[in-house]
Each structure stands twice: as C-alpha cells, then as structure tokens.
Amino acid sequence: MTIGTSDSGLPRRRWRFLDRRSFGTTTVGSPPTSTDSGPSRLERLVPVLLVAAAVVCLATPGWAQEQKEAAYRAFPYVGSRLAIWVIAQIHLNFAAFILGVPIFAVIIEFMGWRIGMDREEGRRYDWLSHEFVKLTFTAFSTTALLGGLLLFLLITLYPRFWTFMSGIFAPTMWLYAALFFLETFTVYLWYYGWDWLSGPRKGLHVAIGVLSNLLGTAILFVSNSWVTFMISPAGVDDTGKFTGTLWQAVNNFTWMPVNIHRLIANVVFGGTIAAGYAAFRFLGAKTDEERARYDWMGYIGNFVALSALMVLPFAGYWLGFEIYGYNQTMGITMMGGFMSWLWIVQAILIGVLFLGSNYYLWLGMERIPGAERFRPWIKYLLLVIALGFMVWATPRSLIASLGEVRAMGGSDHRFLRFFGVMTAKNTAVNLMILTTFFSYLLYRRANREPTVRWARTGMLLQYATFVLAAAAVIGLGLGGYFVEAIVRIRRFSPMQVGAVLLCIVIVMAIDIPMFKGARSTGTIRWGTIAPRSQYVLILLAVTFTWLMGLMGFARSGIRQHWHVYGVMQDRSPDALTPALGYAANVITMTTILFFLMVMFIFWLGGLGEKGHAAAEAHGGHPAPAPIAGGSPEA
C-alpha cells in the first residue's frame, strides 16, 4: 500500500512561514524593495520537519500495523467528522485565496506593464498587483500548515479510506508534491524578483507570474481529481473493486466541471477577500491619500469578483448537469431530496452577492462626476434584481406540514409554484446577470462621453442587444414550461446562457472602441465614497466565504453515507449527514475561524510593515504617488 505518499496531500502551495517584512500596507505604493528578505532558517525548517514527521509516523511498523486493522478512529470530544470538516473547510478557504488572487494579480501586473511603467497609471497597477500578491504571501504558510493537519487527520481518523484512495491515486500524489515544489519556487521568484526583473526584464517577470498561475491551476486540478472521484468514481466494477486506469479515475464525470467551477469561484473569492481587506483599511485610514488608495483597491477587488461571479452560475449549472449525467439518483437527491432547502439558502446568498455588488457600483457612481445622468436607471435595475432574487428563492418540491399543505390548497402553492421550477429560476438568474452587466456598463461610462461619430448608432446597437438578449431569455424561459425536461435542460438552458454571454461579448466589442478617446466629464474622486459602501464589500467577503462553506457541505453531503459514492460506504458513527441547521452552525464557526486567522496574519503583517515604513522614512523609497482621478475603469 502506498502510504508513503503522505507528503503529497500536504499544503497546496508553499512551505513558508510568515515573512514579517513582506506584507502589511502602511507603505502601500512602494515597490517591493531589495530589503524584502526571505524566511529565517528556522522558518524554512518547520515545514520540512512537518513532512519528515509525517514520513516517520507512516514508516513506523507499529503504526502501519495498526493502520491495517482500524477502519476508523475517533477524534476526542468533537468527533472525527467535525474535526475533518472544520480543518478541511478552513484549508480550502485559504487555498482558494492563494490560488485565486494571483490569477488577477498577474493580469493587473500585465496591464500595468503594457500601459508603461514610465506612466503613473502603469506604476499604480504594478503597485496594486504587488499588494495583492503580498496578501496571498502571508496566507501561504497557514494554508500549508492546515493542509498538513488535514492530511494527518485523514490518515489517523479514516485509515482505511486513506489506504483505498492512495492505492488509486498515489502517482498523482507524487505529482502533486512535485508541482507544489515547482510552484513554491516560482512564486518566490515572482515575489522577490519584483525589483530585480523590472525595466526591460518586466516581461520575464510577468511570464513568471503566469507560470506560477499555471502551476497553481495544475495543483488545483490534481487535488480535484481526488475529491471528484469520491463523488463520481470511475473505473470501478460491480463489486466495488477498482479495475480501471489512473486516468479513468482522474478524468471522472465531475472532474472538469469542478475544475472550472473552482477556478472561477477562487477568483471571486480572492476578489471579495482582497476587497474586504481594502474596505477594512479604508475604514481605518487616517489620511485622504490612504482612503483614496484603498477605495481604488476595493473597487478593483470587487470588479474582479463581480466579473467572475457573472459566469459562475453557468459553471455551476454545468456541474449540476454532469452530476445528473453521472447518477440520476444523486442528482435528484441533491436538488429534490433532503438537500432541497440548501438551494434556497444558496439562492439567498447569491441574491445578496448580486444585490451587494450592484449596490456598491451604484454607491461608487456617487463619486464620479457625470454619473448623475444615470441615476434614474437605478430603481429599475434594483427592481429586476429584487424580482429575480425572489423568484430564485422560491421553493419547490419541499416537505410541508399538513397545515401548510391545507393553507396552500395543495402540495404546491397555486400561484408561486410556477416560480419554483427550474425554468423560472434559470430565467431569473440570467436576467440578474444581464442587469448586473448593465450596471457595470453604466459605471464604466459614468464620467465619459463618446466622441466617435458612430456613437449614437453604437449605443442603439448596444441597447438593442440588451433587449434582444432579455427577450430571448424570457421567451426561452416561458417555452421551458411547455417542453420535456430533457429539452429544457439540454437546449433551452444553454441557449439562455448563450444569449447572455453573446450579449456581453457584443456590447463590450462595441463599447471598447466607442469610448476610446472619450471626453471626460470629470475625474473620479477616489476616497470620497460613502463608508457604508465598505461595509457592502465586507458583506460580500463574508457572504461568499459562507457560501463556499455551504457548497462544500453540498458537495460532500450529496454522497450521503458513502466515502466514495456507491463504492466505499461510510460505516463510522459519523455516517449520518446532518441537517442544514447543524451544517450552518459549523459553516459559521469555520467562517469565523477563517476570518480570525486572516485578521491575525494581516495584523502581524501590519506590525512588520510599521518597522519597514520607519526604515524607509530614514532614507528608504519615496512615498507612493497619491491616487487621484483616472478613468472610471481605473
């Protein structure tokens, strides 16, 4: 048995403890300097010792003997399931953050590089990119330690399950470890080489950033293969024995949908956390300059999150589609069985995300001269999003008491039942996405007026595209009531998604050239946004973190009493899948723990940075140029 692969399940990205001098934000705007130092020798040693401890434990004959005999062990006081659940979820949160943020950090760095480092705007983007990477850097070691703890818990509490999984996936675990090392070194080079690879070598630096993201994505894909195999195992015969190839096990039904879904969700998560961090700094800022800087950072974080959020439901739909394709029973259990209420809670959370993101954009328009002309639109946009929210949160196929059934006049409400079905919900969410995109478009042009001759035609084409897309979504939604489920699922829903995506592409294809060289009606007054907008950013960060916990419960819960669905049954005392209330309490607890840890490491970073700033004040780098004005899209 390949238990010697213990290190392969360890931390996702980096073996590194906190670099006390490499984060914090009081010197924002300063490019990373050559004074940034790496971790101390002791700090470097700790992760290595962790791996060594794992290897020693697993190599101990007595341990190995016991491992063969025990299927389960109990974690004291709280039980094995809760212990694994909490640690896995917090590890996942950190991992999502450190995988998601670098994706948009490198894009921002690329933008700064293309604009030109000799221009103020280019340098600002470069600073922001570095700031984002700095945030993830502080979270690396925590992610690694949590990954190590999770591995130990799995091996010690669920030894037979671990033996089974490692028996199939051992080579991928070795690959995971190798990728992990490569990615660590690449990110180190990316972060510490910021000054060294500047000027004419900036392109190489950006390429290293891209490479670190590719490696991070590969790590994500490898670890996803283990999780998705548990949901939709492939290569298993009727007796439950694995007879397939490794590639069959990896490339199972839900692997690629989960890959894509997590990749996008990580970007949303990274964006919301970065924006939440900026909001926190904004609220505590002492100077206008600081406020302006964190206002801008929060805006970019939210913009990134919102952009990815708009396509996330499509990826989620694909994942659900594949789960149904793999096993109807599982799909039906997920959507119409004991987990049906979970999707109502999910709808509420996503509704909050859409409402919050739009509200933030509308508040942001208050600091843009010229945006007043779009203010009358907002109430209609709010109406569409609120209606969409209500439709999406309308339940169906839920257990009702006899009294409730009598009150409704049947098992379904005679009127609301039409909104509880999939065709109505798909229509609602597509309209919400269209509306959000429209909000963004208004924000984008808030202080600009096009000067091209074809501006009027372009605008008309854009509005016509919106109207046509909305009509297509509504028409297909209505048609969905009158066709077989298979037609609705395989044709109508993808067509609705296609209409929305096509609309976004066409409108942006017109918008970008139309506003090139546009006349400005005034510069954005960064830092003057209402403070309540920053609470919206915090609301988004908390809500998305909570949503991640909920979706983690859904992904795990649909297996019910199976470790590996239909193959390896959970026969431990924890085999019961808890009700939503209990799950919600655990999710809240993990979310609180996650934010406490995040605040702690950011606070530590702030301590280190204070010393760093003091050093700079005595002959260090000059203070950053203040952010003022700029284009609406920053």
Add this chain to the structure above:
Amino acid sequence: MAVPVTVKVSAFALAVMGSYSWYANSIPQIESKPPEELSLEGGNVTPAQLVAAGEKIFREKGQCTTCHGIGRAGRGPDLAGVGARAGTRKPGTKASAYLVESLLNPSAYVVEGFPNIMPNVSKPPIGLNRSELWAVASFLESLGGTVDVKLDDVPQVATAQTGGGAATIELPGDPKAGQAIFTGKAACIACHKAGAIGASPVGPDLSNIAGSQTPEYIMGKILDPASKGTVSGFPPNVMPKTFGQQLTAKEYLDLVSFLLTLKGGAAPAAAGQAAAKPKP
C-alpha cells in the same frame, strides 16, 4: 468614545453570519441517516408485515419517492394501482415476476413517455438486499393487487461490495470448529435451523444466511443482536446478548466462518475456510 473599526467590522460580520445561521436553523431540518438492513430470511412473515416493511423501504432506503408518486405523477410513472396493472403489462408474466424484474432490471420495461433513468435498486448506492426487494415487491403488489410474491421469486442478488474492493481479508476461523460451537457451546441449535442441522422454529432459519446477509451483519448480530433489529415474525429480545463474553475470540471467528458457509444448501459444508469481505 469612538468604537474601533475592528469592533464595528467584526460585529457587522457576526451579524451577517448569524442571520444566515438563524435562517438555516429556522427551516425544516432533514437528516440523511444511513439505511438499516432488513432481514426476512427464514422468518414467518405475514403479508401485512411484508407490505408494511416494503412501504418503509419504498419511502426511505429505496428512495423510490424521489421519482414515483402514488396517486400523482412524478419523474417516474404513478404507481397507484400498479399491483393490478403489473400482471397485464407483459402477457404470460405474473405481476410478481414483472415487479421483481422491474426492480432488478428497470430498463426491461420502460413505461412509454418516461425516460429510462431508474437504477437497479439492488446495486449501490441504493443496494437493497433480497429481503428488502421481496418486501418492496409485496408493497407494490398491495397497490391494487394481491400480495403473493414469494422470497423465491426474488433471485439471489449479487450484493456489491461497498468497502472499496481493496480491503479484502480472509477470516481466520475454522468452519468445522464453528459448527461444533453452533451445536455445542453457543447452543444456537436450540433456536435456529442451519441446513440439515436443527429444526427448531423459535428463531429464523439460518440455512441461507450467508447468501442473504453480509458478514458484517452476521458478526454484529452475534455480538449485539438488538443493533441489527429483529426478523419480522419473531419476538424481539429473545436472542442472548452475552455471546461476546461467553465465546473466546477464536470460537467467535469459528462460528462466523461456519455461518458464512450457509448458502442455501441442505447441509452445511463444514470444510475449508470461508472468505469474507467485510465492509469498512
């Protein structure tokens, strides 16, 4: 005095999370419990008991209500009156045979207008055993028809392993010695029949216990009879709970090994070792 930003932000975040938790706790709380296994082998079960057991499986472990309604349409056909209809669906095929085959090979008779989505319910993840299939078929027959399905109408189903296949072990017991324990020290023979051995009607006939039950069930039943329930038609709490203390570890393994040889034959084959694949 100004409230620090950290306090304000923390209070706000806690309020947000608290509201989500509160809502999730205020809606119906439904748990998903691992299903229990039902054993009716060798029992004197009345049709009424069978139907009652079948309805419970239909609504719970079998997850049939996810797609089927009784008196209302669902993803699958409405099963009201299926007991009467089943005998007419295929000329020459009795209702019982039709229903059993529909459970084990659902694609054999797909009702027009419905997709071919039903799984074989004897396979994981639902994994009904022979007794449970018998009970469900009886319940379906009771929906407008006559309950006449027999256990023998349900073929021996290959119970799929649910231990991941990789965890195969052999029990180090001696079936021959186990037979001696069965008839001697443990005195199982006082209540149970095992092939040609014993004839007492006090407890269920164990002549086919290895064919109808998992090793885990058998082992658990000996050590803690109440944990596995009581076979329908027999009084509860009769089987002693003291075998765990009474038998040595070797005797226990021998006894289990002997019981695992009982696969429906007239006489137990008390030779050779029985291989068992316990579930984790």
